[in-house]
Amino acid sequence: MNGQSRLSIxxxxxxxxxxxHLMRLRPIVEQLARRGHHVTLAVSDLIxxxxxxxxxxxxxxxxxxxxxxxxxxxxSLGEILHHAGFNDLGMVKRLCAAWQAxxxxxxxxxxxxxxxxMALLAFQAIPVRRVLIDNGYSHPTATPRMPDLRPWQRGxxxxxxxxxxxxxxxxxxxxxxxxxxxxxxxxxxxxxxxSINLMTLPELxxxxxxxxxxxxxxxxxxxxxxxWPESGARPRVLVYLRPFAxxxxxxxxxGGMRWAILAIVPGHDQQLKARLAGVSNLHLTxxxxxxxxxxxxxxxxxxxxxxxxGIMLLGATPVCMVPYNAExxxxxxxxxxxxxxxxxxxxxxxxPRSDEIITALNRLIGNPDYRDRxxxxxxxYKDIDPARELSxxxxxxxxxxFP
Amino acid sequence: xKRILLTWELGSGLGHVAxxxxxxxxxxxxxxxxxxxxxxxxxEQLPLEQFRRMLQAPPVQSARNPIGRPNGFxxxxxxxxxxxxxxxxxAIRAWRDIYALVQPDVLVxxxxxxxxxxxxxxxxxxxxxxxxxxxxxxxxxxxxxxxxPGHDLEQQRTLEDAMLxxxxxxxxxxxxxxxxxxxxxxxxxxxxxxxxxxxxxxxDRTKPPRYMGHSSARxxxxxxxxxxxxxxxxxxxxxxxxxxxxTLLKQLSSGRYRVIIHAAEQAxxxxxxxxxxxVTVSRPPVALxxxxxxxxxxxxxxxxxxxxxLALELPMLLLPxxxxxxxxxxxxxxxxxxxxxxxxxxxxxxxxxxxALGRLLGEAQFxxxxxxxxxxxxxxxxxxxxxLSDAIGKFVE
Numbered sequence: 001m002n003g004q005s006r007l008s009i010x011x012x013x014x015x016x017x018x019x020x021h022l023m024r025l026r027p028i029v030e031q032l033a034r035r036g037h038h039v040t041l042a043v044s045d046l047i048x049x050x051x052x053x054x055x056x057x058x059x060x061x062x063x064x065x066x067x068x069x070x071x072x073x074x075x076s077l078g079e080i081l082h083h084a085g086f087n088d089l090g091m092v093k094r095l096c097a098a099w100q101a102x103x104x105x106x107x108x109x110x111x112x113x114x115x116x117x118m119a120l121l122a123f124q125a126i127p128v129r130r131v132l133i134d135n136g137y138s139h140p141t142a143t144p145r146m147p148d149l150r151p152w153q154r155g156x157x158x159x160x161x162x163x164x165x166x167x168x169x170x171x172x173x174x175x176x177x178x179x180x181x182x183x184x185x186x187x188x189x190x191x192x193x194x195s196i197n198l199m200t201l202p203e204l205x206x207x208x209x210x211x212x213x214x215x216x217x218x219x220x221x222x223x224x225x226x227x228w229p230e231s232g233a234r235p236r237v238l239v240y241l242r243p244f245a246x247x248x249x250x251x252x253x254x255g256g257m258r259w260a261i262l263a264i265v266p267g268h269d270q271q272l273k274a275r276l277a278g279v280s281n282l283h284l285t286x287x288x289x290x291x292x293x294x295x296x297x298x299x300x301x302x303x304x305x306x307x308x309x310g311i312m313l314l315g316a317t318p319v320c321m322v323p324y325n326a327e328x329x330x331x332x333x334x335x336x337x338x339x340x341x342x343x344x345x346x347x348x349x350x351x352p353r354s355d356e357i358i359t360a361l362n363r364l365i366g367n368p369d370y371r372d373r374x375x376x377x378x379x380x381y382k383d384i385d386p387a388r389e390l391s392x393x394x395x396x397x398x399x400x401x402f403p
Numbered sequence: 404x405k406r407i408l409l410t411w412e413l414g415s416g417l418g419h420v421a422x423x424x425x426x427x428x429x430x431x432x433x434x435x436x437x438x439x440x441x442x443x444x445x446x447e448q449l450p451l452e453q454f455r456r457m458l459q460a461p462p463v464q465s466a467r468n469p470i471g472r473p474n475g476f477x478x479x480x481x482x483x484x485x486x487x488x489x490x491x492x493x494a495i496r497a498w499r500d501i502y503a504l505v506q507p508d509v510l511v512x513x514x515x516x517x518x519x520x521x522x523x524x525x526x527x528x529x530x531x532x533x534x535x536x537x538x539x540x541x542x543x544x545x546x547x548x549x550x551x552p553g554h555d556l557e558q559q560r561t562l563e564d565a566m567l568x569x570x571x572x573x574x575x576x577x578x579x580x581x582x583x584x585x586x587x588x589x590x591x592x593x594x595x596x597x598x599x600x601x602x603x604x605x606x607d608r609t610k611p612p613r614y615m616g617h618s619s620a621r622x623x624x625x626x627x628x629x630x631x632x633x634x635x636x637x638x639x640x641x642x643x644x645x646x647x648x649x650t651l652l653k654q655l656s657s658g659r660y661r662v663i664i665h666a667a668e669q670a671x672x673x674x675x676x677x678x679x680x681x682v683t684v685s686r687p688p689v690a691l692x693x694x695x696x697x698x699x700x701x702x703x704x705x706x707x708x709x710x711x712x713l714a715l716e717l718p719m720l721l722l723p724x725x726x727x728x729x730x731x732x733x734x735x736x737x738x739x740x741x742x743x744x745x746x747x748x749x750x751x752x753x754x755x756x757x758x759a760l761g762r763l764l765g766e767a768q769f770x771x772x773x774x775x776x777x778x779x780x781x782x783x784x785x786x787x788x789x790x791l792s793d794a795i796g797k798f799v800e
Contacts, residue, residue, distance in 0.1 A: 040504075046461055047493040057500040060459040065444045066668070094445050097454035101439075104456075105504045 006036050007398065010108035012099075013043040014061045014116035015084060015138070020306050021045075022052045024199050025114055027219045028133065029053060031394050040106045042099075042119075062098035062118070064091060073326065075155065077138070077207075078146040078164040078186065081117055086167045092174050096122035103128070110397055113193075114138075120189065121171060125178035130193040131397050135307075136205035137327055139198060139213065140187040147207035149330060152347055195396035201381065203338050204310050206330045216393060217314070218292075218307045220386035226294040229260050229283040235299035239263040240291070240308050241322055246354035248275050253358055254302075255279035262298075264288060292386070300364060302357070305331040305343075313340050316378035318370040320344060320361045324351045339373035405436040405799040408507035410498075412443050412460055412515035413483060413537075414727075416643075416667065417688060418705040420446045422598055422788075423513055425618055426532070427453055429792040436799045439505050441518070448688065458505070460518070461497035464490040473726065474554055476545040477563045477585065484517055485566050491573040495521040499577065502527070509798045513537065520570065520588050524579030528798035529592040532791070534706045535604035536727045538595055538612070543584035548605050550733035551726060593798060596791050600780060602738060603706065605730045616785025617710035625690040631661045631681045636764045638662045639694035640701035641708055644670045645724055646750035651701075652677045654756045663697075665689045691715065699763050704732035704743070713740065716777045718769030720759050722746045739772035 009032055013021050022045070033039050033056065042059040043049045049058045064085040074080050085091035099122035103111075110129040113119050115138040123130055132139065141147050146164055148155055164186055171189060172182035183189050190196075197216050202209035228236055237259045241247060247265065252275065254261055261282040265272065268286060276284050291308060295301070295315025303309060305321045305328030312319045319341040321332035329350060335341040344360035345352025352360075364370050409427055411419055423442070428450075430438045440453055443460040466486035470478040484490040498521035502510075511530045512519045514537040522529055531538050539545045544563050547554035563585045571581040582588060589595075595612045597604065604614075630637050638660050642648060652674060655662045662682045666674035671686050678684040691711050694700075700712045704721040709731055712719050719741040721732040735741040742759045744751050763769055 046497055047464065050493055050496055057503060058497065059500060059504070060461050060497070062445060062457075062459045065446060090447065093451055094447070094449070094454045097451060098445055098457045098459060101455055101457050105458075 006038060007109040008038045008107055009040070009110045009112060009397065010102065010106045011039060011041045011043075011112045011114070012061060012116040012119040013041075013045075013049075013114045014119055015044060015080065016115060017045050019048065019052075021114060022049055023221055024219060024307070025133065026052050027221060027390055028112070028393055028397075029056070031390060032397065035394065035398075037398075040102075040108075042102050059102060061116070062095045062102075064095065073150075075150045075153075076146045076148055076160050076164075077140050078160055078167060081146075081167050081186075082163050084118060086117070086170055087163070089170050089173050092118070092121065092170055093177075096125075096174065099123065100126065110399070112397055117189075120193070121174065124175060124180050124189075124192060129397075129399050131195045131197065132190070132193050133197050133199065133393070135198050135200045136207045136210070137330065139196065139207075139210075140190055141207050141210055142187060142191070142212055144185040144187070146186055149206070150326060150347070151330075152333060194399070197393050197396060199307065201310055201314075201384075203377070204313075204331060204334050206327070206334065214392070214396070216389040217381070217384045217386060218311050219390060220290075220292055221288070223288050223290040226262055226289040226297060227283055227285060228262050228297070229281055232260075234258065234260045234281070236297060237261045238294050238298040238301040238303075238312070238317070239265070240301070240303045241265055242304065242324065243268050243272065244324065244351045246351075246357075248272050250354035250357055251276055251282060251284070252279070253354065254361075255282045259299075262289075262294070300361075302361065304328050304351075305335070309335045309341065313338065313374055313377045314381055314384065316371075316375045318342075318364055318374040320357065320364050322351055322357055323347075326350070338377055340370055340377050341374075342370070405434075405508040406439060406505060407434070407436050407509045407511060407795065407799065408439045408441060408502075408505050409511045409513065410441045410460065410515040410518040411513045412518050413463065414514045415444065416705065417448060418707045419513060420444075420448050421707055422532075422618055424449060424453065425788055426511070426791060429788050430795060433789075433792055434796045434799060436508070436796075439507065441501055441505075458501055460515075461494055461501075463517075464494060466490075474551055475547060475559050476539045477559050477566060480516060480566065480585070481562060485570065488569050488573055491517075491520075491569060492576065495573060495577055498522070499525075509795060511795060516589075519592070520574075521577075523574060523582075523588050523591070524577070528594075530594045530596065530795055530798070531589065531592050532596050532598060532615075534599045534727075535597055535606050535608075536706075536730065538597060539586050539589055540606050540608045540610070541584075541586055541590050543586070545586055546606060548726070548730055549607060550730050550737075594794055596794065598791075599706065600710075600785065602776075602780070603709065603731065603734050605727070605734075614785060615791050616782050616787055617707060618788035618791075624687050626665070626685040626687045627690050627693040628663050628683045628685055629693070630663065630696075631683055633661060633681060635660045635681070636698040637694070637696065638699045638701060638760075639689065639697045640664045641667065641689075641703070641705075642670050642674060642701070643667045643703055643724065644673070645703070645722065645746045647722070647744075647746055647756070648673055650750065650753050651722075651756050654753060654760065656682045660760075663689060663694055699760070703746075704728035704735065706731050709735050709741075710782075713773060713777055713780075714782060716770070716774045718763050718773055720744070720756075720763055722751075738776050740769055740776060742769075 040057045042061045046060045095118045114133045196213040263284045295312045298317045301312040302320045305323040321343045323329040332343040342360045344357040439456045441458040441460045464484040469482045494517040509528045513533045544559035656677045664684045701720045702708045704723040721743045723729040723732045732743040
């Protein structure tokens with residue numbers, strides 16, 4: 001690539017927190033930078049992003065001031081938009097203007113958006129290439145109504161219709177003011193882009209399979225090989241969980257089962273370390289390893305329900321899921337339908353108790369069907385190659401005319 | 404075209420938004436320069452045209468072990484990210500990323516210590532604006548605020564020594580010159596312009612800075628309510644949520660007064676239930692000329708509203724909610740124009756409001772003091788916004 005073809009690329013992430021979003025974006029952003037593009041980030045967690053991208057400019061994404069009342073437990077993407085300020089035209093205008101101010105400084109050729117609905121609306125008015133990097137939680141189905149994010153509970157359709165109608169009117173008022181065509185329904189806004197890339201697979205898509213998107217599987221963040229404890233012929237269990245009240249008890253009980261356990265618990269305290277010091281068949285660490293390799297080596301996995309579930313199933317490893325929140329429960333709910341995973345606990349009380357996790361784990365161990373279904377899942381996607389998918393995403397971002 | 408960047412990092416409310424908005428407009432109107440903003444809050448009262456050049460400021464990183472009742476300027480710095488090398492490093496990098504994008508010729512900082520620190524060593528003219536609270540005088544340790552008891556200079560010195568070591572370490576990492584005392588970066592600027600008057604400065608200063616006076620510039624859409632009909636003294640109240648809000652609202656809605664309330668933030672949810680024939684509650688800010696004939700103004704002792712109330716020659720009941728407002732209130736009390744009810748601890752009793760309202764409305768001394776102060780402190784004798792804009796303009800010529 002020559003210097004002239006270098007692009008200015010703005011990468012946005014607007015809603016929710018946590019490292020998972022940045023882990024998803026990192027290989028893409030690093031690859032873009034390696035290819036000589038000028039990458040600027042505008043993200044909701046600026047300080048954390050600085051750690052992921054030490055050599056790139058990181059800005060704070062425009063934030064809605066104050067609290068929007070209502071809907072603390074989001075039941076639909078419409079409620080998430082409401083909470084983000086989409087119910088208030090004045091707020092929409094201000095936030096969009098602030099996004100456009102970033103655009104004026106960065107002068108992007110391409111805007112790569114991850115869970116960034118306000119940026120998506122703001123950049124409708126600007127002639128740039130628009131690319132989405134999302135998953136099924138942040139990208140709606142191609143139906144008039146926004147998808148249900150809590151399908152296991154009874155909905156309140158009329159209220160949600162009202163919320164979505166308000167948002168639709170607000171968005172259209174803004175689009176018209178910007179001399180853009182209004183949208184007939186809310187999900188249509190999310191299709192006004194050049195490329196939609198979902199970092200998941202159809203069976204594990206939070207809101208069900210979609211036709212108008214590219215499913216890219218899961219990025220390969222790399223990392224060192226998994227540091228399994230000496231296992232002999234014992235089965236290997238990968239545990240990848242954040243600390244929660246019952247994690248010590250859970251790991252002690254797992255240790256008692258005499259498997260070879262690799263427990264990755266980022267942010268665990270010294271107390272947990274001391275408690276598990278005598279358990280020789282368990283290796284506790286904070287450091288993330290190569291999860292794709294770990295998936296191929298493990299006999300089963302215990303994880304929270306994010307992208308790790310998909311990575312494990314692609315490695316033919318059945319999963320016991322320990323969701324901490326409704327989003328993870330939704331992944332778990334989908335994953336169970338593959339027949340290769342079980343979910344601990346219930347959505348009314350998250351995260352589950354350690355005895356609920358052990359019960360779920362025993363279900364998984366006691367029934368070889370789970371392993372068979374996991375093998376079938378892996379076989380279906382045996383041709384999926386994270387490196388090739390990453391290249392395809394880069395090609396979508398760069399558009400035509402790039403080598 | 405030259406660029407001016409206005410930053411606002413700490414504090415909340417119209418007290419910051421109003422002067423910054425006014426200054427931004429004045430700069431845009433009078434200078435051949437593009438004016439950019441980086442504010443911590445995309446406040447609803449900011450005019451939309453300013454959002455077109457608005458960057459969300461980096462988040463303030465709260466101290467891991469905050470000082471519970473910050474008493475000195477250094478305590479405040481400790482609580483907003485000066486407590487750790489990691490916080491300083493992140494914040495300075497974040498601000499420098501903004502400077503790299505905006506490439507300002509002039510940086511105008513309003514209560515933005517991290518933004519100011521991050522600019523150290525960069526080729527940009529620096530202007531410090533704000534009230535006295537935001538700009539410490541030189542000295543190590545930083546001198547005590549007026550009227551705030553319990554300032555332990557030795558404790559401050561220990562805190563500042565450790566902070567200075569951290570700050571210098573991070574400045575060196577960024578290739579910026581180190582400092583010999585913590586307040587150097589507040590002094591190493593091209594202009595300090597305090598938007599206050601000496602009586603309402605928060606510090607006693609040996610070397611007076613440039614006092615610009617208070618510039619009133621209420622932004623956004625203003626309400627122009629009429630006084631409720633009937634008899635009784637007229638009271639205007641600007642209220643935020645606080646422990647005694649319900650008690651005060653009950654008092655004000657007793658029927659003895661005619662009341663206009665601007666209920667800010669979440670106070671609206673409470674205050675709107677007290678709207679009646681004799682109590683008007685407004686969500687948008689109220690244009691002060693529509694309450695110029697009030698008999699009393701109740702507020703939380705925001706610096707701007709105190710000045711605007713004095714310009715109307717009105718007495719005040721002041722209900723400070725934090726340290727800065729405590730100093731404002733004490734300054735106003737010192738010149739005899741206000742009574743103060745502390746609202747930072749236990750909720751005030753109804754009797755306290757009753758007694759204060761009775762005195763402020765019944766005794767002539769408060770109004771006389773307000774009138775006397777206004778006549779001896781004509782706002783026109785201070786340079787004001789236009790002069791500040793002109794002074795900033797010199798850096799882009």
